[in-house]
Amino acid sequence: MSALSPLTPRQATVFNLLKTLKQEVSAQTLYAELRGHQQCLGLATVYRALKHLQLQGIVQTRSLPNGELVYSPVSEDRHYVTCVKCGTSVPLEHCPVNEPLLPKAITPRFKIFYHTLEFFGLCSPCLEQETVA
Amino acid sequence: MSALSPLTPRQATVFNLLKTLKQEVSAQTLYAELRGHQQCLGLATVYRALKHLQLQGIVQTRSLPNGELVYSPVSEDRHYVTCVKCGTSVPLEHCPVNEPLLPKAITPRFKIFYHTLEFFGLCSPCLEQETVA
DNA sequence: TTGCAGAATGATAATCATTATCTTAATTTA
DNA sequence: TAAATTAAGATAATGATTATCATTCTGCAA
Numbered sequence: 001m002s003a004l005s006p007l008t009p010r011q012a013t014v015f016n017l018l019k020t021l022k023q024e025v026s027a028q029t030l031y032a033e034l035r036g037h038q039q040c041l042g043l044a045t046v047y048r049a050l051k052h053l054q055l056q057g058i059v060q061t062r063s064l065p066n067g068e069l070v071y072s073p074v075s076e077d078r079h080y081v082t083c084v085k086c087g088t089s090v091p092l093e094h095c096p097v098n099e100p101l102l103p104k105a106i107t108p109r110f111k112i113f114y115h116t117l118e119f120f121g122l123c124s125p126c127l128e129q130e131t132v133a
Numbered sequence: 134m135s136a137l138s139p140l141t142p143r144q145a146t147v148f149n150l151l152k153t154l155k156q157e158v159s160a161q162t163l164y165a166e167l168r169g170h171q172q173c174l175g176l177a178t179v180y181r182a183l184k185h186l187q188l189q190g191i192v193q194t195r196s197l198p199n200g201e202l203v204y205s206p207v208s209e210d211r212h213y214v215t216c217v218k219c220g221t222s223v224p225l226e227h228c229p230v231n232e233p234l235l236p237k238a239i240t241p242r243f244k245i246f247y248h249t250l251e252f253f254g255l256c257s258p259c260l261e262q263e264t265v266a
Numbered sequence: 267t268t269g270c271a272g273a274a275t276g277a278t279a280a281t282c283a284t285t286a287t288c289t290t291a292a293t294t295t296a
Numbered sequence: 297t298a299a300a301t302t303a304a305g306a307t308a309a310t311g312a313t314t315a316t317c318a319t320t321c322t323g324c325a326a
Contacts (some may be wrong), residue, residue, distance in 0.1 A: 042276040054217045060160035084187045110214050112254040121245040175305040
């Protein structure tokens with residue numbers, strides 16, 4: 001959980017805001033949010049900070065159906081059910097992967113920071129639209 | 134596994150190529166591959182076909198660290214360990230989620246097609262680079 | 267303290283996968 | 297057959313992300 005290398009003030013700013021927000025957010029949203037807090041960072045700096053925080057293993061990311069990447073602290077072991085049509089994303093309350101059973105061949109070659117588990121399908125309204133149409 | 138609505142010839146072409154290829158591929162790669170096989174589809178058609186196949190629940194997608202989306206038939210219950218730095222992606226041999234235990238509140242509201250389970254971290258070479266540097 | 271080297275930052279241009287638009291062709295239906 | 301609907305092709309537009317480059321900051325040695 002501790003960082004491999006120290007954070008710069010800007011990187012810490014981004015990390016702190018991420019911890020404050022109770023939901024995963026995109027880089028663009030972070031950028032806008034920071035402006036709202038009178039803490040104007042360059043857009044490139046936000047992306048660089050997120051990249052750095054990922055390399056430290058303290059920030060994770062997943063991609064929404066529209067391709068946008070959203071970020072959150074790794075501490076949140078939260079997973080989602082997502083509709084492939086409308087993009088509705090509902091969080092799961094518990095993680096079905098308590099003890100990640102990684103093959104012996106993988107473990108020594110990777111230092112695992114986090115995992116993402118996501119279910120995809122159709123939500124009820126979208127399923128009706130598809131079958132009726 | 135059966136489609137909710139019939140496939141057009143072009144959609145079937147895309148689906149068949151996906152089943153032929155033994156690995157997940159991007160839409161751009163599919164487009165180029167089809168040209169190589171003298172079956173020239175418009176790029177937009179490839180994207181539309183993939184979208185349609187997703188809605189049918191017979192094609193799944195996941196996003197690479199660079200944001201690119203890659204597609205594969207849903208039958209493959211394959212998952213990956215990915216390095217957040219260099220993007221190296223190694224498949225797992227077995228799925229650690231045999232029986233997806235979805236909360237009662239989710240099940241009736243979603244028809245699940247597939248799930249993605251991915252582990253992220255640093256591969257050994259990248260981990261060394263980070264700690265040394 | 268001063269000067270230098272390397273990293274961080276900001277601003278903005280460039281990239282590139284994806285989507286939207288619009289026209290034409292194919293398919294279905296009455 | 298003709299009209300209506302859907303699919304497909306070509307290409308412009310979008311928009312998130314990355315690259316570039318000039319500037320500023322930081323740490324350290326003299």
